[in-house]
Amino acid sequence: MAVEQERDPFTGHLTTGHEWNGIIELNTAVPKVIYIIFAIFFAVAVVLWILLPAWPTGKSFTKGLLGEDQKTDVAAALAKAAARRRDWAEQIAQKPFAEIQKDAALMSAVRDVGPALFNDNCAACHRRDLKGQKGFPNLTTDHWLWGGSPDAIFDTISYGVNSANPKSRTSQMPAWGRDKMITEADVNDVVAYVASLSSRAPDGSSSAVTAGKAVFAANCAACHGENAEGNPDMGAPTLRDHAWLYGGDLATLHETVWGGRQGHMPTWESRLSVTQRKILALYIVDMRGKAP
Structure with missing residues (x-):
C-alpha cells in the first residue's frame, strides 16, 4: 500500500512512499560512477562511429576515417588462400603420382584436403573410415579388383564401375542359378x-x-x-x-x-576435377593401413 514519503532513520534517505511486505523502498540517487561509465561508453561509441563504418545512408553507409571494410578484408584473404591453393593444385594436376608422393609439401596438402573431399563424395558408400560396407569395398586393405596403385584408383574413380562412362570398369557376375545356366x-x-x-x-x-x-x-x-x-x-x-x-x-x-552381382560405382570424371580425383587416389593410398 502507498504510504506518506518519509526519511529512513537508518540511512537518512527519503523513501519513495511505497512499501512491499514491510519493506520500504528508499529513494536513493544513482551513483555518480554509473554516470561516468555511461559517459565513457558514449564517448567511445562516438569515436568508433567516426573511425569505423557505422551508419546506413540509404544505398550505402558511412565509411569511417580508418577505411576499414571487413568484406574487402575477407575477399582479400580468400584471394590469397586461392592463390596458395592454385600453386599446389596445379602441381598435383601436372605431376605424376610417384613424384607427388615424394613431395612432402604436396602430400601435406593431400592430407589436409583429402578427408573433406572423401567425406563429401565417397563416405556415403565407403564410410568415413574408408572400411566400406556390404557391397562397397574396404579401401584400407590391399584387396583391389582393378589394382590399388594411385593410377589404377584414379581410373576407377574417373570412369566408375558399370557406369555410363564409355571407359567404365565392367564387372558382372551372372545369375547362374536364376537364369538356369547351371542346375x-x-x-x-x-x-x-x-x-x-x-x-x-x-x-x-x-x-x-x-x-x-x-x-x-x-x-x-x-x-x-x-x-x-x-x-x-x-x-x-x-x-x-x-x-x-x-x-x-x-x-x-x-x-x-x-x-549374380552387378555392383555399381558412379563415374566422377565430370563431377570432380583432375586435381580432386588425384587427391582422392593419393589420400586413399596414404590411408591404407592407417584407418582406425
Missing part, C-alpha cells in the same frame, strides 16, 4: 568348392567339393582363373582369401552364385 545341384556344389578354398567348408575332399571343382572349371575359371586367383583385368576377385565384398558365408555365396 541348383551345381550351384550347391560350386559353393562348397569355393568355400573350401578359403577354409569355409568342413571337408575339402567331400564329393560336393569335388563336383564343384568341375563345375567351377567349366563355368567360373574363365573370369576367376583356373586356380580361383582372380583376374584384375576383368574385375574378378580372387576366391582364395577372406576378403568378400558381399560376404563369404555359405548362404551369401549361394545367393551370389544363384542371383
Whole structure:
C-alpha cells in the first residue's frame, strides 16, 4: 500500500512512499560512477562511429576515417588462400603420382584436403573410415579388383564401375542359378568348392567339393582363373582369401552364385576435377593401413 514519503532513520534517505511486505523502498540517487561509465561508453561509441563504418545512408553507409571494410578484408584473404591453393593444385594436376608422393609439401596438402573431399563424395558408400560396407569395398586393405596403385584408383574413380562412362570398369557376375545356366545341384556344389578354398567348408575332399571343382572349371575359371586367383583385368576377385565384398558365408555365396552381382560405382570424371580425383587416389593410398 502507498504510504506518506518519509526519511529512513537508518540511512537518512527519503523513501519513495511505497512499501512491499514491510519493506520500504528508499529513494536513493544513482551513483555518480554509473554516470561516468555511461559517459565513457558514449564517448567511445562516438569515436568508433567516426573511425569505423557505422551508419546506413540509404544505398550505402558511412565509411569511417580508418577505411576499414571487413568484406574487402575477407575477399582479400580468400584471394590469397586461392592463390596458395592454385600453386599446389596445379602441381598435383601436372605431376605424376610417384613424384607427388615424394613431395612432402604436396602430400601435406593431400592430407589436409583429402578427408573433406572423401567425406563429401565417397563416405556415403565407403564410410568415413574408408572400411566400406556390404557391397562397397574396404579401401584400407590391399584387396583391389582393378589394382590399388594411385593410377589404377584414379581410373576407377574417373570412369566408375558399370557406369555410363564409355571407359567404365565392367564387372558382372551372372545369375547362374536364376537364369538356369547351371542346375541348383551345381550351384550347391560350386559353393562348397569355393568355400573350401578359403577354409569355409568342413571337408575339402567331400564329393560336393569335388563336383564343384568341375563345375567351377567349366563355368567360373574363365573370369576367376583356373586356380580361383582372380583376374584384375576383368574385375574378378580372387576366391582364395577372406576378403568378400558381399560376404563369404555359405548362404551369401549361394545367393551370389544363384542371383549374380552387378555392383555399381558412379563415374566422377565430370563431377570432380583432375586435381580432386588425384587427391582422392593419393589420400586413399596414404590411408591404407592407417584407418582406425
